[in-house]
Amino acid sequence: MTATLVTDPVIDELIGICGPDNVFADKSSRVNRARVPAPFPVHRWAEHVPDVVVLPTTAEQVSEVVKLANRHRIPVVPRAGGTGLTDGAVPLRQGIVVDVKLMNKILELDLDDRTVTVQPGINMLKLNEELQKYGVIYPDDPASYPCSLVGGRIGTSGWSLIGGRYGHTRDLVISFQIVLPTGELIWVGDGGGRKVRKSSTGYQLKHLFMGHQGTLGIVTEAVLELVPRPEAEFAAFFSYPDYETAWRSTGALARSGLATLAGVVLFDEWKLAYLRRDDEAYIPQPDDVRCVVATAMYGTTDEVRPGAKRLLRIGKDTGGAYLGDEISQGDWASRHDRYATPLHGRLRDGQVVPMSWHCEDASINWTQLPAVREKWHDIVARLGDRFRIFDDWGMFAYTNAAFKPWGDYLTEIDVGIWEQELDDEAWDAWVTAKRDIAAVSIAHGGSISACHGACRAGEVDLVPEEMGGGWDVMKKVKRVLDPLNIMNPGKYLLDQAYEDGPS
C-alpha cells in the first residue's frame, strides 16, 4: 500500500461534510469495500483497501467530498451495490470510497408522466415493492435484481434480462444528476427536460455518463421510466439434439417480431453438461437433450396469449421440443437466484471443490456465435490443462438489443475458479485467457463486453483496439472533465490520458 494521502485533517474535513456517523476509517469498513463479487484476486485483496469510506446522504455532500479530493489530490472511488462483474468499484489506488447506499430514497412518483425519481442507492426489487401498488414497475431486471442498485446500473450501463421487451438501463433511465470529477453538479438526459425521453437538443450527454465505471463522476439522483405492471408472463423452454439446431432456432425466435418477446437465451452443450453434473436444482432431461433455449414474454393477456401460441409454433417448427410448464415456469421464475448458483466446481478427476464464478461477457452477432463459442471453450480448455483450479461451466447467449432483439447476443462463458488455491502464476494465466477471449470477440466484429464493462485486467488492454479512433476521444474527454485524474484513477487504461502530466 502506498503512503496514504488521507491524513487526520482530511478525515476531519470529511466528517465536517458528511457528519461523524457517516465517515469510516476503521479496518473492517475499508477491507469490506475493497472487493466486488468477481473477478477479484483474493490473494491480492490487501492492495485494494481504500483509506477511508464515506456514506453521504445528499448530492451536495457528494459534491463537497469530490471537491475536497481535488484539493488534496486524493483518488475517489464511487460504490453503489458493489455487485458488479467488472471491477469498477474496486479501488486501485486506495483513497476515498464514496458509498451511496444511504441515498436510497424515492423522491417523486409521477403517475401522469410515468416517472419515478430516486436516489442512486435504491435497489430495483425494493423500488418495485413500493411501485407495484400503483400498477407500475421499473423493469430493469438484471440477474442481480435483488441486490444491485440504480447508481451502479448507470455506472456500468447495465443489461436487463427482459431488455428485449422493456429496454436496458440506458433506455430506462430518462435523466440523472451527476457530480462531475471536479465536483460540479449537473443534470444530463436526452436534452434538458428531466422527464423527456427524446430530444434533439445539444449533444446526447446521457450516454457519455453511462457505463463509465466511475471514471467520470458519481450519480446522485435519477429519473426512471415506469411501465404498466404486466398482466401476463409466459415462459417457454425448448430442448434440442445439437447446437446447430438450437442456434438456428434461437435466431428464428428472436426474429419473430413478437412485440411482447422479452428475451431468448441459448444454453450450449457445455452449459447443459455442467448443469447436469453440478446443479442440483436443474431438472434432469434425457441424455439426447444437448442444448436448451429459453424464451419469455410480457404484456397484456390479450397480447401474450396469442403471442405464446406463435412462439411455441416457431420453437417446434425449428426443431425444439417444449420442455413443459414446470421447467419453463420454474426455471424462469428463479432466473435471479440461478445466476452463479454453484458454490462448487470440479477438478478434472471429479473431486468437488469450492469455486467462485467468473463470467466473461461480450456482444457477438448471431452469425458469429458458433465460431466464437468454439474458440472460447478452447481457451478455457487450455487454461484447465495447465491449472487444475479452472473449470468450464459452459456458455449462454442472450438476445442483446432493446426492443428489437435479433441482431446480436450477450454471450458469456462461465468459468469456475478455486480461489483458495489461486496464486500469481494462475492469476496471470487467467488474465491472459481473458485477453484472448476479448481478442476473439473483436476479431469476430463484436464488442468486449455487453453488460459488465471492459475495464478488468486482461481484456482492458484491447479496449483501445476496439474503440479505434474513439479511444483518443475517450482520453480527451477524461482529461478535460477530470484534469487531476481524481475519479477512479487507473481504470480503463485512462492514465494514458495524462501521459504528458496532469493538465
Add this chain to the structure above:
Amino acid sequence: MSSTERADGPAGGTEEEFVQEWRNAAYNCYSSGHKFCREVCPVMQVTRNEVHTPTAFHANVVAMEKGLLSIADVARDYVHCTGCGACELRCPNTLFTGDFYRFRTRTVQLVKAVRALAVDQGIHQPGWQRWVEETSRQKSEPVLGGEVPVSQEHVRDWAAGLDLPTGGETILFCDCEGAFHRTSVPRAAAKILKAAGVEFGLMREQWCCGGPAAEMGYVERAKEFARHNVDDWRAVGAKRIIVFDPHDYISFTEDYPNYFGDEFDFEIVLFVELLAELIREGRLPLTNPVDRVVTYHDACRLNKRKGIHAAPREVLRAIPGLTFKDVDHVTQWSYCSGAGGGLPIERPDLTAEISRRRVERAAELDVDTLVSACVWSERPLTEQGGKRADPIEVLDLLEIVALSAGLA
C-alpha cells in the same frame, strides 16, 4: 467439501481454530458474492452499511485467514444481527445446493461463533456483558421496566391466583420477558391450557433458558442455565416442555440438543402448534367475537428459522368477528421487530427503527391491531405502535385467543 459436520456453532478456542472451522463455509459465500441477503436483512435495511451484511460476516473470515483482519477489528460489526435468519433463506447457496450437499448458509450460527470467539478473546460489548452478569446473578434476564422485580423470588408472580401445580410430565416454560414484563402472555397461556384440559405444571425453580447468553457469545454461562433447567425437568419427571416464546423454542430444539446430545430426550412443544390443534379438535371453543382488524407479524424465529407460519394463521382465522388482513410469510422474510439477537441491548436505536418500519407496514393495511407470536417483539412494536397519530395496538396471539375464548 461441506463444513456442516464441524462448524456447529460456538466452540470457543483460538482465532486460528475458528478460521479453520469456518473457512469453507465463509468461502462459499465469498465466492458467489450474490448479496441477495442484503435487502432482506432488517439491520442492513436501516443502516445501509456494508459491514453489517451477511456477506461481510462471511468475507471477514476469509480476510482473517489472509491476515487482513482480526477478531478485534470486526467484533463490534457482529452486534448488528437480530438472528432472524432471513439471509439464510434468501441465499441462493441454500436454495440451490442444499439437498445434494446438505449445505446451508448458516449466518446465524456464524454470528454466534464470532461473538463467542470475541468473548473468549476478552472482547466484550459492555451492554451484553452487564446483561449476562445480571442474568447469572438473578437467574433470569434483567428485563427492564418490568411489572415485577426480576429475581428468583418473583419468577412465578405472573401466575398469581391461577393455582398452578409444580412438576408433572408436562411443563409450561415461561420466558423472562413474559415472566417479568408482559405477564399477560403466560397468564393467557396457562388459562388456555387449563380450559382445554391439558395437564401441566411449572418448574420448581425456573432459570433463564440461556439462549440470550449463547447469542451474545457467553457459551459457558448459557450451558449453566441449560444444565440447571434440564436437571429441574428431570427431577420432576418431565417428558414434555411447552414453550410459547420462539426464542426458547430455538434454545430447546437447537442449543440444548447440541449441549447434551442423546441425553436430551424431552419433547418440545411449541404453544402455537398445540393451540391450533386444540382449536381444530374443538377442545378450545372460541365463542366471543373479537371485533378487530388485524394483521399477523411472522415471528422471525418461527417463520424464518423454523418454517412455522401456517399454525398462527390457522388460529387467527378461527377467531370469530376478526378481520384478518394477511401478508404472505415470504414477503415477511424482510420484516422483523429488531428485538432479537441482543440488538436492543447494544443498539436500541436500531431496534426502535426496525420496529417503527414494521408497524408502518401494518398501518398501510389499515388495521387497528398487529398480532405477534413472539413476546420479545411485542415491547418494541408496542412502543412504536403507540407513538403513531393513529395508534396500532400490539397483541400476542395468546392474548387475542384468550379474549375470544372468554379467558381474559
